[in-house]
Amino acid sequence: MRLAHQMAMEHDLITADMVEVQEFPFLAQKYNIYGVPKTVVNETVHFEGAVPEAVFLGKVLQAAEAKPEGEKK
Amino acid sequence: MPLLKDKDRDLLKDKLAKELASPVKLVFFTQELECETCHIAGQLAQEVAALSDKIELVTYNFVVDKEPVAKYKIDKIPALVIEGDKDYGIRYYGMPSGYEFTSLIEDIVDVSRQSNRLSPKTKEALQKVTNPVHIQVFVTPT
Numbered sequence: 001m002r003l004a005h006q007m008a009m010e011h012d013l014i015t016a017d018m019v020e021v022q023e024f025p026f027l028a029q030k031y032n033i034y035g036v037p038k039t040v041v042n043e044t045v046h047f048e049g050a051v052p053e054a055v056f057l058g059k060v061l062q063a064a065e066a067k068p069e070g071e072k073k
Numbered sequence: 074m075p076l077l078k079d080k081d082r083d084l085l086k087d088k089l090a091k092e093l094a095s096p097v098k099l100v101f102f103t104q105e106l107e108c109e110t111c112h113i114a115g116q117l118a119q120e121v122a123a124l125s126d127k128i129e130l131v132t133y134n135f136v137v138d139k140e141p142v143a144k145y146k147i148d149k150i151p152a153l154v155i156e157g158d159k160d161y162g163i164r165y166y167g168m169p170s171g172y173e174f175t176s177l178i179e180d181i182v183d184v185s186r187q188s189n190r191l192s193p194k195t196k197e198a199l200q201k202v203t204n205p206v207h208i209q210v211f212v213t214p215t
Binding site: 001002003004005006007008009010011012013014015016017018019020021022023024027028031033036037038039040041042043053054057060061063064065 | 109110146149151161162163164165166167168169170172173176179180183184189190191192194195196198199200201202203204205206207208209210211212213214
């Protein structure tokens, strides 16, 4: 969680939510959450577990480079 | 009954007295009905705000206060925004308990100091981001 929020601090285009999934069961269903922590970046990149900073960064950059939903062919 | 134990509250007060620099605003969104955890999350926000004169708590009603709900792009409650000299895009949806409570305190310190603890390499790499990035981290109470 800290990594996501620190990245939000670092860049104006990045926003980061902590979501307590038991309070929002519809999101658990939407994102197929069976284990936590689970991270979803821009609806396109999903991963489970706590990962090192470099790996987290890689996922964020991957999502940032992908075209936003709706612009895909 | 308070959520924070006396001993923890004293420790946190000391920590924040030492570490906070600029004022921090906690913006909390809630509603009276049909929100099981809003009350307790609101109590936690109040107790955190009471830890330091530099922490201000502003509470809005998710149903009534449409302008701030739109401004902060809040889509569910309870929601907590940590804002400093600007809104950095830091949100907590639901009750930050256990490990997430520690994150909340550390986030408040970072926002107050306008600095974070990412590595220089990560900071440099993030400058390449030119599209909006929305990160959601799903957790359970610990």
